[in-house]
Amino acid sequence: MNHKHQACLLPEDPSQWRAPEDCKPVSSQHLPIDARGANWVNRILQPLDLRNANLCRTDIRGTDLTACQLEGCNLTLARYDKKTRVPVGFNLEKSGAVGPGAALNGAFLNGADLRGMDLRNTNFMGAYLSGCDLSGAILDGARFVGADLRFAKMQGCRCVGTRFNGSQLQQADFRAADLTEAILEGSESIQGADFSQATGMDKIQLANLLTRSHIELDCWNPLTRQATRATLESLLESTMQPG
Incomplete structure (x- = not known):
């Protein structure tokens, strides 16, 4: 096993690890944010650094992300709807989200x-x-x-x-x-x-x-x-x- 790679995936204190799907839309000292499969439905997000974040399969239906930085984030198979809001210039339709x-x-x-x-x-x-x-x-x-x-x-x-x-x-x-x-x-x-x-x-x-x-x-x-x-x-x- 590549121990160096494993260390990148886990915090120094393993007890601090949280499953990605339980990630809340709040500021984190651990960047980029990993929120795979998280449920952020109908939330108005405060300014949040989501650059290069892993938001694969995240549910953002009805979510307002206009105050967030989304450059380079992975939205593959994330769910959105007509009420989802993103920053001006961000192409949600071509992001891989559904x-x-x-x-x-x-x-x-x-x-x-x-x-x-x-x-x-x-x-x-x-x-x-x-x-x-x-x-x-x-x-x-x-x-x-x-x-x-x-x-x-x-x-x-x-x-x-x-x-x-x-x-x-x-x-x-x-x-x-x-x-x-x-x-x-x-x-x-x-x-x-x-x-x-x-x-x-x-x-x-x-x-x-x-x-x-x-x-x-x-x-x-x-x-x-x-x-x-x-x-x-x-x-x-x-x-x-x-x-």
Whole structure:
């Protein structure tokens, strides 16, 4: 073991060590600050030196950081929302953080818990989201072009105008999702995807999806115990019912 490296990670007195997720947004004599996974939701932060800080996975939804120094900080997978405030000139959308309008092209989000997140107009082009939980998320205008959404959980999410061109949707769970004006026809595969009780899909779109190969349509989803064809046909039948 590299003892010199270990000494850099721990204080001289090990009893003073605190888990990063328990870090409070207060001034610290130990710089740069390590607050990985900390919950700073809805706080108004006093002037704080966060230069080169590790804020990976920190929750800053509703947080006001306008008085802080953020140069060089690591915000990879930190969570923000439309109420988050940062200093003028700091580009939160391109920082690696996750929130509305974020540029997450090619990001590795496999298995991430993004339930209920506001991700409107977020760019997930080429992102890896296999097994990601997006249940209840707001994904209006989001772009999943070429993204990997295999086994993604998208129950009850809102996907108004969302683009899935070239995306992999094998075994994705779209139950009760709002797919109004969503572009699904250009997806690479819907093999085993479940669309039960989804809303917003019209007759033409459903009919087009039902022309896909039997390999995609007759695949059984082991989680929902439905084949893709059956879920699409049930939606098509409901669009043909009067009233």
